[in-house]
Amino acid sequence: MTDTSVIVGVGMHKFGRFGDKPAAEIGRDAVHVALADAGVSWRDIEAAYLSTMYLPATSGARILRSLGATGIPICDVEAACASGGVALRQAILALQSGAHELVLVLGVEKMPKGFMDPLMLYERWQVEMGMSTNPSYWAMRARRHMHEFGTTEKHIAKVAYKNHRNSVYNPYAMYRKQFSLDEILDSKLVCDPIRLLEICAPNEGAAAVVLATERKARQLTSKPVRVAACVHTLALYSSDFRVPAESMSATYVNPGPTEVTAQKAFQASSISPEEIDCFEVQDTDAFCELEIYEQLGLCPLGEAGRLIDEGVTEPSGRHPVNTSGGLICKGEPVGASHLGQIAEIVWQLRGQAESRQIPKAKVGLAHVLGAGGNCAVTILKTLQ
């Protein structure tokens, strides 16, 4: 890295359902908050990137140009659940190249209710044969993990319990209700062994991030947060059978996308998982979070159940995960999701996370993973 990229402002529009409120308004609300947080105006922004999967073409221009047609380059970026990480990376590359000194990344989504349109992710024959239920892939991974390592339905439910409880303190989350372990274990099976209170829902929302070069950032903020790494990779051959549905090799073992992406991020930042104070990760379902503990290196393969039992990932534990309530409680407005994680970590590192605050948090990691094997990991660190 030749130059340091620094986050100087973040803003969120709550994740949830907002009736007829247009996506553009939801997005602009987040932009206004982020610009105010950075202490800059729209006229100061030199380039902007929109992260979205469901909005139509040139939505970035349509949403942002109405703030003032300043003529700056604005483009849309899409990489499924990892869209926000990819947009962020484009912004960082622009800063590092010397092309710009102050840029904006916005994630916005207004998704239809219920399941995502399967033909966006699957071939027609897979839909016709009934292989288009997204949670089924997570469920099959969970079932295999239980078989190999003795992970239990209770371990999975404990993740959901933790995230639902954390969400009570997050005003930006869609669901903010605590559930007992029994209520979670009694909720309807969606795809065995995954239950209704253990999965995330698509929804609406926005998050915006203002980034600057270090030189510019020093003029703007007294609490700069450095981007220590921002990595995007696609799943290696036969390493992950997340959507779209794929048969797999029975002879070839490749590390999964989370493991590969996280390793690259750890190397780029010279930060190890042990040094990270707070994590926001892709809990598309509660089992995913368990698997991510292992893939990020928080515990050896097969020991995620023990980690949740020992409370390591609780807000009071050594490595708090999803203090925001995670996607299970925030919902997943796909394009905004990673940038929402970034906002949460920036607040944690600045000491502004209110009742969710992790004491003395200095380093945080955000992780997303989704369709096409798209994975992004961003590591943030307070800048001394």
Add this chain to the structure above:
Amino acid sequence: MIGQEPRRLPVKDGLLTVPLSPLEQVRLVGSKCPACREVTLGTISNCPNCAGSGLKPIPLANKGTLWTYTVIRNRPPGDFRGPEPFVPFGEGLVELPDGIRVLSPLGGDVEKLAIGMEMSFEAHKLYQNPDGVDVIAFRFVPSRGTNQ
């Protein structure tokens, strides 16, 4: 229809061996890479493992073991062609001796599925299209005498 072959099409080109009659003799098709020997489902031209070319279509084994599974409890989204009203069914990865785990709907009692059980391939009519052609799909079912 006596004396007349039923008109049949595969649910996806290159996925099933031909002819599609009799159904009992139909197999899945895989593509084997001459360079890295990996087998991929369906008829494809480039190897997703090594990017090699010249892949050869091969018929896949009709028996395997269940590697993992789930139960689809609600009607899948989109143009699902299974029975109406909807009946919960299994979905899983079936490991074949060809070195591939095939993602497939599973027949049989969903409450009796278990990792490691032997599964048999079955081609079946999924639906009839508007031209009166039977569309043929596949599933794996627990082998007879296996824990059923």
